[in-house]
Amino acid sequence: MIETPYLLFLGDAPDMLAAKVAIGIRDWRPENAVGQLRLEGCGADLGLTDMTLAEARAAGAKTLVIGVANRGGVISKEWKKVLVTALEEGFDLAAGLHNLLRDEPDLVAVAEATGRALHDVRVPEVDYPIADGKKRRGKRCLPVGTDCSVGKMYTAMAMERDMHERGMKATFRATGQTGILITGDGVPLDAVIADFMAGSVEWLTPDNDEDHWDLIEGQGSLFHVSFSGVTMALIHGGQPDALILCHEPTRAHMRGLPEYTLPSLEDLRDTALPLARIANPACVVAGVSVNTQHMSEDEARAYLAEVEERMDLPATDPYRFGAARLVDALDAL
Amino acid sequence: MIETPYLLFLGDAPDMLAAKVAIGIRDWRPENAVGQLRLEGCGADLGLTDMTLAEARAAGAKTLVIGVANRGGVISKEWKKVLVTALEEGFDLAAGLHNLLRDEPDLVAVAEATGRALHDVRVPEVDYPIADGKKRRGKRCLPVGTDCSVGKMYTAMAMERDMHERGMKATFRATGQTGILITGDGVPLDAVIADFMAGSVEWLTPDNDEDHWDLIEGQGSLFHVSFSGVTMALIHGGQPDALILCHEPTRAHMRGLPEYTLPSLEDLRDTALPLARIANPACVVAGVSVNTQHMSEDEARAYLAEVEERMDLPATDPYRFGAARLVDALDAL
Numbered sequence: 239m240i241e242t243p244y245l246l247f248l249g250d251a252p253d254m255l256a257a258k259v260a261i262g263i264r265d266w267r268p269e270n271a272v273g274q275l276r277l278e279g280c281g282a283d284l285g286l287t288d289m290t291l292a293e294a295r296a297a298g299a300k301t302l303v304i305g306v307a308n309r310g311g312v313i314s315k316e317w318k319k320v321l322v323t324a325l326e327e328g329f330d331l332a333a334g335l336h337n338l339l340r341d342e343p344d345l346v347a348v349a350e351a352t353g354r355a356l357h358d359v360r361v362p363e364v365d366y367p368i369a370d371g372k373k374r375r376g377k378r379c380l381p382v383g384t385d386c387s388v389g390k391m392y393t394a395m396a397m398e399r400d401m402h403e404r405g406m407k408a409t410f411r412a413t414g415q416t417g418i419l420i421t422g423d424g425v426p427l428d429a430v431i432a433d434f435m436a437g438s439v440e441w442l443t444p445d446n447d448e449d450h451w452d453l454i455e456g457q458g459s460l461f462h463v464s465f466s467g468v469t470m471a472l473i474h475g476g477q478p479d480a481l482i483l484c485h486e487p488t489r490a491h492m493r494g495l496p497e498y499t500l501p502s503l504e505d506l507r508d509t510a511l512p513l514a515r516i517a518n519p520a521c522v523v524a525g526v527s528v529n530t531q532h533m534s535e536d537e538a539r540a541y542l543a544e545v546e547e548r549m550d551l552p553a554t555d556p557y558r559f560g561a562a563r564l565v566d567a568l569d570a571l
Numbered sequence: 572m573i574e575t576p577y578l579l580f581l582g583d584a585p586d587m588l589a590a591k592v593a594i595g596i597r598d599w600r601p602e603n604a605v606g607q608l609r610l611e612g613c614g615a616d617l618g619l620t621d622m623t624l625a626e627a628r629a630a631g632a633k634t635l636v637i638g639v640a641n642r643g644g645v646i647s648k649e650w651k652k653v654l655v656t657a658l659e660e661g662f663d664l665a666a667g668l669h670n671l672l673r674d675e676p677d678l679v680a681v682a683e684a685t686g687r688a689l690h691d692v693r694v695p696e697v698d699y700p701i702a703d704g705k706k707r708r709g710k711r712c713l714p715v716g717t718d719c720s721v722g723k724m725y726t727a728m729a730m731e732r733d734m735h736e737r738g739m740k741a742t743f744r745a746t747g748q749t750g751i752l753i754t755g756d757g758v759p760l761d762a763v764i765a766d767f768m769a770g771s772v773e774w775l776t777p778d779n780d781e782d783h784w785d786l787i788e789g790q791g792s793l794f795h796v797s798f799s800g801v802t803m804a805l806i807h808g809g810q811p812d813a814l815i816l817c818h819e820p821t822r823a824h825m826r827g828l829p830e831y832t833l834p835s836l837e838d839l840r841d842t843a844l845p846l847a848r849i850a851n852p853a854c855v856v857a858g859v860s861v862n863t864q865h866m867s868e869d870e871a872r873a874y875l876a877e878v879e880e881r882m883d884l885p886a887t888d889p890y891r892f893g894a895a896r897l898v899d900a901l902d903a904l
Contacts, residue, residue: 336766369797371828432768433669433761435800460803463850464702467768467804474796495704498849509845516831517796 239422240332240357242270244303245294245324246284249317250277251306255387255493257282259334260305262416265557266395272297274305277316282306291320291327301357303419304333312337321345325354332357334415334426359418360426362438369436369475371517376446379568380478381456381527382510384500386465386493388486389529389557390456391417393564396556397482398453400565407450411442413472417455427457428468435468439475451568452476456484460509461501462492473510477517480524480568481510483551487541488532503549524567526553572755573665573690575603577636578627579617580657582650583610584639588720588826590615592667593638595749598890599728605630607638610649615639624653624660634690636752637666645670654678658687665690667748667759692751693759695771702769702808704850709779712901713811714789714860715843717833719798719826721819722862722890723789724750726897729889730815731786733898740783744775746805750788760790761801768801772808784901785809789817793842794834795825806843810850813857813901814843816884820874821865836882857900859886 246260273289339356381390401408412424458465492498514521530538545553552563579593606622672689714723734741745757791798825831847854863871885896
């Protein structure tokens with residue numbers, strides 16, 4: 239639906255956490271990213287070639303993807319100039335912001351005049367049902383986090399890649415803009431109307447072969463008061479057979495909530511598992527996924543060994559060290 | 572905003588549970604309900620005078636309120652004929668369904684032609700913020716249920732009435748169509764976009780006097796897989812100081828989910844309180860509210876005594892026996 243390859247727009251993202259969308263595309267569909275476009279003051283860098291719009295067009299880019307997710311999702315004035323120019327120079331635009339491209343009259347006017355497309359991947363395109371809670375065939379795995387942005391999507395992506403390499407049946411199920419931009423479909427869960435959240439997750443993870451695994455992209459955290467309701471709907475709509483606990487050990491406080499400290503992995507296990515068993519009494523915690531990007535390799539390995547011992551669960555950083563131990567755990571269920 | 576008094580439309584509601592909206596208006600603003608209008612096969616009866624549209628107009632009714640909440644919230648063809656006639660006979664219409672009055676071209680056309688108003692109280696009228704989790708001044712109480720439709724709104728309404736009779740500062744905060752139709756404002760929480768649910772509850776229960784209580788209307792249940800995400804957002808957005816556990820002891824299974832049994836009051840306490848303490852570490856469970864409508868008075872009193880003993884908490888049916896014991900518990904905090 240969205241024409242590839244992309245030029246990834248990083249705008250004035252203050253840091254790499256804000257560039258989650260672009261990083262996900264680079265890491266999971268690198269063939270789709272010809273370069274990056276950054277504004278003055280941008281604190282993010284994907285390690286891709288910095289390109290002007292004209293350079294990226296010459297390199298074959300067809301769509302400018304807004305690769306940053308700023309708080310509240312507003313399209314700033316600084317961005318607008320670039321977006322208008324991109325349309326004029328022949329790019330389609332794709333974004334997953336709350337502030338829709340289609341709600342900006344100037345973008346709509348230029349897109350119409352130039353015949354370009356505006357893709358708002360955050361907008362639900364389906365009338366989702368209310369969840370009925372009926373048990374579905376096939377298996378489902380859901381990563382849940384001690385916080386937002388701790389690596390839940392990467393965990394599911396890495397597990398899918400490993401499962402495919404083993405010839406297992408597995409499907410990554412996108413529930414956010416990054417996942418949808420990467421895979422081309424999914425449910426933009428944080429934009430779904432409250433009553434239909436769990437139903438949209440049921441719709442996304444339907445009956446399947448008994449030996450098929452859905453790897454569901456997680457959202458938010460039960461411990462993040464801004465978004466915990468979204469996480470709850472994933473746990474009950476997804477009726478997971480397996481949870482993966484996700485954690486980033488160097489985080490000083492909950493993302494965007496300076497007054498809130500992170501829970502322990504034990505807190506997360508003891509909170510998430512009983513809730514998951516409401517929808518699926520057979521659910522287990524299968525492993526721990528640790529985002530060790532801010533640790534040396536020695537620190538990371540020592541931390542993972544300590545977590546394994548403490549939690550009596552396989553623990554890995556699936557992005558850094560591979561997802562094999564987590565997939566082994568699912569395979570053994 | 573909505574002109575009173577009302578004629579309450581019960582349609583073809585299969586049972587009284589489906590007529591929750593109309594029952595709420597009758598019980599908490601009886602002066603606003605001149606009568607009821609029922610279609611053939613209607614299984615609900617408010618005990619109000621059955622009226623034709625013409626009779627209700629003659630009795631002074633200004634708005635026809637759709638007093639039933641059917642699963643999925645669709646306006647059926649059977650209803651449509653009555654609604655069109657009502658507009659033609661001079662009624663405004665008010666509803667809290669997912670299927671909006673304003674999305675029905677025939678209703679819009681007739682309303683425009685006759686100069687009548689269509690009130691969709693379910694539609695959010697505010698751009699709610701993302702929750703920031705900051706501690707707010709004043710006190711908040713949230714009823715949480717073992718299931719949907721067990722009496723959470725009645726509990727909050729009854730507590731507000733009792734607190735006002737004592738001269739305490741208290742405000743019922745509506746989070747659903749019934750509450751909004753009764754009080755005239757509130758947040759239609761189940762129609763809010765997922766990311767803004769908790770923020771809308773923060774917006775609804777702002778900073779207040781230290782001795783002021785918000786009595787927040789509950790929604791769904793942490794144990795109801797269709798709507799648990801909405802409940803979670805209320806618990807974290809409302810940052811309650813006190814939870815009231817709500818239960819209906821004769822329910823055979825979770826409402827609309829025949830495969831799911833109800834949790835115990837202990838399960839509810841042990842699940843809801845740790846989650847509430849994420850947002851407000853001082854939160855306590857203050858009491859138990861039991862919906863005893865399907866029990867004799869002797870049965871009800873025996874059950875309440877047993878619950879008090881077992882849970883070591885004040886227990887009452889606030890609708891049947893008054894909310895005084897629950898208000899005493901808040902007052903003692």
